[in-house]
Amino acid sequence: MWDFSFFICLIFVKKSKMLFSIIIPVYNRPDEINELLESLCVTTYKHKFEVVIVEDGSTIKCEEIVSKYQDKLQISYYYKENSGPGDSRNYGMKKAKGEYFLIFDSDCIIPPNYLQEVENELTHDYVDCFGGPDKALKSFSTIQKAINFAMTSFLTTGGIRGGSEKLEKFQPRSFNMGISKQAFLASQGFGNIHPGEDPDLSIRLWKMGYKTRLFVKAFVYHKRRIDWDKFSIQVSKFGKARPILNHWYPEYAKIMFWLPTLFVLGFYFSLFMLVFLIDIPIKLYFIYFVFIFVVSAIQNKSLKIGAYSIIAVWKQFFGYGQGFLESFFRINILRQTPQEAFPNLFFAQQITDIEKPNEQIVTENTTVKKELIKSKIIGITGGIGSGKTTVAKYLMHLGYPVYISDIEAKNVMQQKNVLLQIVEKFGSAILDTKGVLQREKLASIVFNNPEKLSQLNAIVHPAVKQHFIEWLKNNQDKPIVFKEAAILFESGSYKDCDFIITVTAPMQQRIERVMKRDNTTSEKVVQRINNQISDEERIAKSNFVISNTTLKETEKQIFEILEILKNK
Numbered sequence: 001m002w003d004f005s006f007f008i009c010l011i012f013v014k015k016s017k018m019l020f021s022i023i024i025p026v027y028n029r030p031d032e033i034n035e036l037l038e039s040l041c042v043t044t045y046k047h048k049f050e051v052v053i054v055e056d057g058s059t060i061k062c063e064e065i066v067s068k069y070q071d072k073l074q075i076s077y078y079y080k081e082n083s084g085p086g087d088s089r090n091y092g093m094k095k096a097k098g099e100y101f102l103i104f105d106s107d108c109i110i111p112p113n114y115l116q117e118v119e120n121e122l123t124h125d126y127v128d129c130f131g132g133p134d135k136a137l138k139s140f141s142t143i144q145k146a147i148n149f150a151m152t153s154f155l156t157t158g159g160i161r162g163g164s165e166k167l168e169k170f171q172p173r174s175f176n177m178g179i180s181k182q183a184f185l186a187s188q189g190f191g192n193i194h195p196g197e198d199p200d201l202s203i204r205l206w207k208m209g210y211k212t213r214l215f216v217k218a219f220v221y222h223k224r225r226i227d228w229d230k231f232s233i234q235v236s237k238f239g240k241a242r243p244i245l246n247h248w249y250p251e252y253a254k255i256m257f258w259l260p261t262l263f264v265l266g267f268y269f270s271l272f273m274l275v276f277l278i279d280i281p282i283k284l285y286f287i288y289f290v291f292i293f294v295v296s297a298i299q300n301k302s303l304k305i306g307a308y309s310i311i312a313v314w315k316q317f318f319g320y321g322q323g324f325l326e327s328f329f330r331i332n333i334l335r336q337t338p339q340e341a342f343p344n345l346f347f348a349q350q351i352t353d354i355e356k357p358n359e360q361i362v363t364e365n366t367t368v369k370k371e372l373i374k375s376k377i378i379g380i381t382g383g384i385g386s387g388k389t390t391v392a393k394y395l396m397h398l399g400y401p402v403y404i405s406d407i408e409a410k411n412v413m414q415q416k417n418v419l420l421q422i423v424e425k426f427g428s429a430i431l432d433t434k435g436v437l438q439r440e441k442l443a444s445i446v447f448n449n450p451e452k453l454s455q456l457n458a459i460v461h462p463a464v465k466q467h468f469i470e471w472l473k474n475n476q477d478k479p480i481v482f483k484e485a486a487i488l489f490e491s492g493s494y495k496d497c498d499f500i501i502t503v504t505a506p507m508q509q510r511i512e513r514v515m516k517r518d519n520t521t522s523e524k525v526v527q528r529i530n531n532q533i534s535d536e537e538r539i540a541k542s543n544f545v546i547s548n549t550t551l552k553e554t555e556k557q558i559f560e561i562l563e564i565l566k567n568k
């Protein structure tokens with residue numbers, strides 16, 4: 001995904017435009033925001049950057065705190081309904097003006113050289129998504145330092161987060177990560193699971209061909225949960241989220257994810273062995289915890305932190321391990337859906353910045369008052385070969401009424417009055433000896449000549465629109481109907497839709513799929529692509545994106561979207 005545009009952008013950014021937008025979701029934590037903003041005020045970074053604070057439906061707001069920093073930082077504050085951290089970050093990224101988004105949790109403190117370190121890394125070896133490590137500050141409480149040890153030490157599963165550069169596919173964590181605007185638009189950012197929204201995003205980015213990397217020097221001071229109970233709840237949720245991610249992306253499941261569970265089962269087994277007076281296993285556990293104590297005490301120069309680290313590691317393993325086991329059982333054995341198994345891990349995703357539905361659907365001859373049509377109209381679009389018809393047909397199979405414009409257009413074009421207009425414009429050579437439209441011939445004319453294409457569109461689109469309205473009237477008792485169209489935006493028919501789904505797939509895959517489906521050449525497919533808008537443009541105007549790489553994942557995304565739409 002790396003291209004020279006980033007260099008150009010960087011040079012441009014330094015002169016005028018802004019590179020970085022810092023996005024911080026916050027929920028009931030004004031004090032944390034104060035410390036975070038204070039730390040940003042002393043940055044050594046010389047260029048313009050902005051801070052976007054998204055208050056996620058808090059009852060204790062940080063608006064007043066933020067206003068204190070209006071003179072020192074370029075800062076915006078948004079308050080919205082509670083929809084979870086992932087969606088709040090997405091909300092902030094949609095509002096942001098920068099080209100690269102830096103995301104922090106509100107409980108972070110940013111070192112002065114952070115922004116410069118990130119810019120150096122991006123200039124040296126660009127990547128569309130990165131993550132940074134976390135460290136504890138001297139001023140942190142004993143519990144915070146012990147938790148930090150448990151979450152980052154090589155003696156626990158935390159080692160991978162702290163500093164290993166070897167990881168090719170580092171999964172950034174949302175407390176300290178960055179993502180380019182382009183990758184955000186393409187992926188639509190975080191999903192509605194929490195926690196786990198960060199690995200979910202990384203995996204989706206990888207599948208789209210983006211890379212992720214660890215920026216070792218771009219660390220933040222991360223306070224983490226301040227008491228034991230909150231920490232236990234958090235790690236248990238991490239444990240529950242993991243089998244869900246494994247279920248969604250089995251190819252990314254690792255045996256290592258089982259370690260805490262094995263640790264817990266091993267512990268119970270060791271206790272059981274005591275019944276037979278076999279105490280070696282329990283002694284091994286004892287030695288491990290002594291080791292934790294010694295290493296943490298030396299590292300933190302405190303016996304107390306060493307002792308507290310034993311509690312932290314214990315809570316980490318047991319919270320995560322038991323959560324993992326429960327989740328594995330529900331998802332893989334009881335075959336519950338993740339939402340059924342753990343509804344509290346899912347936020348109903350807010351859909352931000354939706355264009356107000358049009359009051360009317362207007363064609364040359366007919367005006368349908370939108371209030372007479374009770375159905376929600378969901379547009380499905382995507383470039384050629386993205387798989388929008390595949391998605392449309394799947395929805396049909398689920399029983400939803402779906403209008404597939406390509407297919408309907410073909411019928412409409414056979415109508416006498418429409419065919420006559422086409423012949424008038426393109427000549428009778430466009431018909432075969434039996435008077436049937438030769439589509440391939442027409443295609444070779446219009447996809448080589450934008451003017452001719454718009455002439456054809458001007459004939460076909462109004463007729464299709466008229467036909468769609470009749471179809472809509474026949475389905476007005478249905479709460480949700482779908483309209484699939486390749487050129488939903490180009491034709492303006494997106495304005496009739498209440499929500500829009502864009503289907504995407506990597507370009508090469510799209511070309512290969514169409515070559516195979518239509519037995520055609522890549523040149524011909526590319527010709528059509530050149531007559532359509534880009535995925536980026538489609539995505540920016542859509543409410544949902546389906547990344548259609550495998551049918552299984554597409555199915556999953558369809559169900560997630562349906563779940564949200566049913567509640568809208």
Ligand SMILES: CC(C)(COP(=O)(O)OP(=O)(O)OC[C@H]1O[C@@H](n2cnc3c(N)ncnc32)[C@H](O)[C@@H]1O)[C@@H](O)C(=O)NCCC(=O)NCCS
Pocket residue numbers: 383384385405406409413439440442443446453456457460461464485486487528531532
């Ligand atoms: C030129 C025509 C006859 C070629 O027919 P053909 O059977 O080869 O293609 P088909 O209609 O099945 O479309 C296949 C794909 O081509 C692309 N495509 C079709 N029309 C257009 C267009 N006007 N602009 C850009 N891309 C288009 C889309 O990705 C579409 O899904 C046909 O595409 C056509 O009439 N297009 C103009 C009408 C139109 O816009 N139809 C699309 C749905 S309203």
Ligand SMILES: Nc1ncnc2c1ncn2[C@@H]1O[C@H](COP(=O)(O)OP(=O)(O)OP(=O)(O)O)[C@@H](O)[C@H]1O
Pocket residue numbers: 382383384385386387388389390391406486513514517548549550551554
């Ligand atoms: N996830 C997938 N895995 C494998 N093949 C797929 C997948 N999705 C779609 N296909 C195949 O790719 C081809 C293109 O898909 P489809 O016809 O749905 O695309 P489209 O976006 O409607 O294209 P067009 O713009 O040409 O109408 C079809 O042959 C379809 O069967």
